[in-house]
Amino acid sequence: MSTLFLKRFLSNPFQVASIVPSSKELIRRVSRKLDHSGPRIIAEYGPGEGCHTREIVRRMHPESRLLLFELDADLCVHLQKQFVNDKRVSVHNMDCARLPEVLAEKGLTHCDYVVSGIPFSILEKAKKREILTNTHAALKPEPHAAFVIYQVTNELRTRGHCDHFAHAESEWCFINLPPMFVTKFFKSANGHVVNGKNGHRTNGNGAH
Numbered sequence: 001m002s003t004l005f006l007k008r009f010l011s012n013p014f015q016v017a018s019i020v021p022s023s024k025e026l027i028r029r030v031s032r033k034l035d036h037s038g039p040r041i042i043a044e045y046g047p048g049e050g051c052h053t054r055e056i057v058r059r060m061h062p063e064s065r066l067l068l069f070e071l072d073a074d075l076c077v078h079l080q081k082q083f084v085n086d087k088r089v090s091v092h093n094m095d096c097a098r099l100p101e102v103l104a105e106k107g108l109t110h111c112d113y114v115v116s117g118i119p120f121s122i123l124e125k126a127k128k129r130e131i132l133t134n135t136h137a138a139l140k141p142e143p144h145a146a147f148v149i150y151q152v153t154n155e156l157r158t159r160g161h162c163d164h165f166a167h168a169e170s171e172w173c174f175i176n177l178p179p180m181f182v183t184k185f186f187k188s189a190n191g192h193v194v195n196g197k198n199g200h201r202t203n204g205n206g207a208h
């Protein structure tokens with residue numbers, strides 16, 4: 001599986017942005033950010049060859065749904081083969097910015113979690129903003145709902161790109177090549193959605 005990942009990196013280095021899949025330790029740290037005690041709607045951005053996906057699938061509730069968004073067509077074929085017998089999983093060979101559209105097509109209003117491995121730090125500002133706005137809008141306005149990212153830099157948090165989320169928690173995972181920050185952005189604080197740095201409160205789905 002790593003060979004396919006390396007091949008896809010060599011074919012499109014700026015999109016795939018990593019030569020090896022995430023380590024077991026990083027996968028463990030990311031997966032423990034999700035509460036699987038009930039049915040959840042989960043989206044994963046940039047699953048690659050599926051290392052985080054397999055762990056989410058292993059842990060998730062029988063009635064949960066997992067929507068995978070992967071731009072690379074060859075990786076999508078590989079993902080489809082892996083999860084063909086699991087009706088909870090759907091593979092979407094498209095830009096993750098289209099999450100709200102895919103949720104609507106499936107008759108779903110929101111999701112509980114979005115897990116992302118896409119290389120935000122090398123995305124253009126407008127694309128970054130589109131993905132982050134749509135992600136915020138797609139999450140349930142409930143305290144558990146969250147956007148979980150693993151990134152080499154913590155710029156989404158430190159440079160204010162995710163200030164429309166209510167609050168965030170970060171940890172550092174050095175047992176990975178390269179070491180990564182794992183950050184969990186919550187949509188809601190105490191049951192209220194908070195938009196912007198000044199904490200303007202709404203009770204709905206507002207994104208910045």
Ligand SMILES: C[S@@+](CC[C@H](N)C(=O)[O-])C[C@H]1O[C@@H](n2cnc3c(N)ncnc32)[C@H](O)[C@@H]1O
Nearest residue numbers: 016018021022046047048069070071095096117
């Ligand atoms: C660094 S790899 C991460 C792969 C895997 N999740 C892991 O942890 O090993 C980033 C993946 O995101 C995908 N990707 C990049 N931009 C994307 C976008 N806008 N929408 C969906 N997938 C994207 C790439 O094709 C690549 O497979």
